[in-house]
Amino acid sequence: MFYRVNMATLAVSKDDGAQYQGLGGRALSSRIVSAEVDPQAHPLGASNKLVFVTGLLSGTGAPNAGRMSLGAKSPLTGTIKESNVGGAMGNKLGRLGIRGIIVEDLPAKDTAYVLKVSAAGLVVEEMPELKGLDIYDTVAKLQQKYGEKVAIGCIGTAGENKMASACVGFTDMEGAPTRQAGRGGLGAVMGSKSVKAIIADDAGTQMVPFADEAAFRAGTKKLANALLTHPVTSQGLPTYGTDVLVNILSEAGGLPTRNFSSGRFEGANNIGGETLNATAKERGGKTGHACSPGCIIRCSNIYKDKKGEVLTGGLEYESCWSLGADIGVDNLDDIAVMNRLCDDIGVDTIEMGVTLGVAMEGGVASFGDGKAAIELIKEVGKATPLGRILGGGAELTGKTYGVRRVPTVKGQAIPAYDPRAVKGVGVTYATTTMGADHTAGYSVTANILSVGGKVDPLKPEGQVDLSRNLQIATAFLDSTGLCLFVAFAVLDIPEALDGIVEMCNARFGWNKTAGDYLEMGKQVLRDERAFNAGAGIGAGDDDLPEFFRKEPLPPHNTVFDIPKKDLDTVFNF
Amino acid sequence: MSGTIELRAFMGLADTFRERGWGNPRQLSLDGPTSGCELLAKLDIPVEQVEGIFINGKVSLPPVAVVNPGDRVALAPPGIPGPYRVLLGFKRKLPGEGE
């Protein structure tokens, strides 16, 4: 079932979305945006649409199937955008039988609307009292009104102020807004439509129907078994979270430090997962926290301050890096404060951290000054002129301060793997339809596509093929509603992929092969490329900033040396 | 040619180092070139607890790693997430394929 909400008339309509049969998650959101949004549209204008969609497995209770996708034309990159998020909402929308909610047009008046969806349907409510509130306060007010069991996605003041790095914050299973549809500024699109929040209440729903429940359960078991036996998903992630990568990437010389001027950070251990885990133990925080229903990997965490008060949650590798190593800060408590501020104001932590790194390069503050960084993020919350510049992202800040080293692709900040030391991810940054995005080519399906790691991360050979296949497989996984981290188990345990294929088939009565599902992944990329071409963003834009090819990165002193013409072959499939 | 290496341990192995009262990093003297497996035996760490050995920032697998005095070395156990497993070259063997 699809809902369409027209913000100009506040009319809500409902249809079965026959033209979007067989699609879910990113495949669905990208198809809707490419079919219904003029690529030339202004991202904050009446022609852009914001879509919320569920994955193929949403609501089924399958392991780690709690993710959903948001889609729109991005105000940050000007490209199509799919922003994938965990938390409690994907499952509830799935249980409600909702495949998509499409928000159209612009409202006539300047107020705050809430879209509330339940078994009774979708209603638009005006709640002007939410205007100007940040995310934690918004969630608290909405929970007072609608109860603590609903799932909430909402924007903070950054979204209301239509800042290009604004995210949409979603509540986790305990009702804390610790999960973000972070990248690409979709919070600004939501703000442009005066949609302050979306709420899902699945009370009274039954289990979703299955074409073949027994086969579905059999597939479920295969995936669960793989996740519970693979050392990454059963031990590493639950114990240490994603932040354990800080030490590893620093050791590999690929942890971008002080605005991408070095690949190794001397303070890495202070901000890494080992320290995060020890701090959680000491203060009564928590690692091994599940962010979404059915999650059995449990990589999230709850971080408490020195007094034992909950400060923030979902403190991820990318955030510890961007608000840590990339600005030279080696104090986890400062990082946690910044993470909380970003989650509250509603800006993407990756974009914010990289932006601060660029600003520090431009002399706005000194590298390593965590307290100054905290104050700068508060400027974003106050929407001062400086705050608006920072909230506009790394590229805008780089231009404003005349900085030469600005790590962005298609206007979006490069995440936590330096492409000079980890070249495979560099190919993905350069070519993905999303602007620089590490999750667009995660470590999936090396076995099924025979692209195992015969590549040396410091050498150019083989990287383009690797990135191509990873991007295709990722586009499929992003369409299922599964968490990308199932990929770690899929990589080594073939039954895990069998289980995913069997679940998708048994849910809908399909008879597709793994190859068919990868074809879906390819089609996603074709849809997205076509939209971007229409928006004037083509192969010429598929490259990294010049400095990556010119400035050697210590300690390996390598540059990004994959020829542009090779990058242009990524989408030859 | 003897000398010392600077040795780090990550994730659960960092706990092992702490429990044993070792520094992290730990300075360790070697008599000369040492294989990854010899190094782990010397440290009394089972080889299955180490997925990759970083030597001066480059990943080797324990059976093929060679550590020389003066190297910066780090031990990474199985279970570390992230694209690194393909992108950094940990994942070398495909199912049904030899080393």
Place this chain on the structure above:
Amino acid sequence: MGRAETLALLAAGHVPERYRRNIGTIGAAGQARLLEAKVAVIGAGGLGGTIVELLARQGIGYLKVIDGDTFAAHNLNRQILATEHNLGMNKAAAAAARVTAINAEVTVDAVPAMLCADNAAGLLAGIDVVVDALDNIETRLILGRTASNLGIPLVHGAIAGFTGQIATILPGDPGLDRIYKLCAGQAKGIETALGNPAATPALAASLQVQEVVKILTGVGRPLSRQLLYFDTELNLFEIFTLG
């Protein structure tokens, strides 16, 4: 003495005094397996309180106790953890305190929340045996489905009045929905009419703990694919086959 030291002693053939009376039935190797095991007890009321108490004494290495409820006066007749002093206290937290008082070698996590379809998988991931000590059918079915999906053995127990039933569901066995097959939509059983007297939960809980010990040590024969039904009003103890 900590668990690691005890395990080292057991491996060397020495049994610490506190476990000596266990060894005749399960052996030193069995005791070591218990100390390395992770057991989740869902519900810390009439069944769960006694289960937690006995598992801690038996020497299970890790216990996760899940219950979002608090003690009330009507629990005092049968719930071993409920006292006149802790009315209003969360049941899982009370269980954790009791475990710590009994056996400091047991690591215990109290989860002060109700198990539900949303959190079940996350709470049970990584557990070796799950014990169903719930008080309603709806949640039992969620628990049964999750344990089955995760391949975790489940020890079921339920009571009402003078009667009780115990079953062990190993991965691949017919599940709890076999027992409650006709109960769709029914949250409670006949206990709403018969009540739960003092001894019945303790009896069922003891049998459940014995099942956990058998599953983990490999000693004895668990009630797999079977259901033990007792009716102490007539002193009936019968075992049925669930097929």
Place this chain on the structure above:
Amino acid sequence: MRLEVRLYATLRQAAPASPDGVVPLDIPDGATVAEVLGLVKIDPADVRMIMVNGVAAELGRTLMDGDRLGLFPPLGGG
């Protein structure tokens, strides 16, 4: 044909003449469990487990001469 019906817990109230809950019963050939429930006047909604000769069975199960039919109400307490 003859059947031994065993009623457990609250279901015994359906046969006050048999306080031990064991009810010998003559039934037509080919009767099913559901039909027997009608004969002993027990609402199928009150029965949650059915055992025939100690093995779980369904409402539609056809009974044989000499079968022992156990009927159980749901236990959900803890």
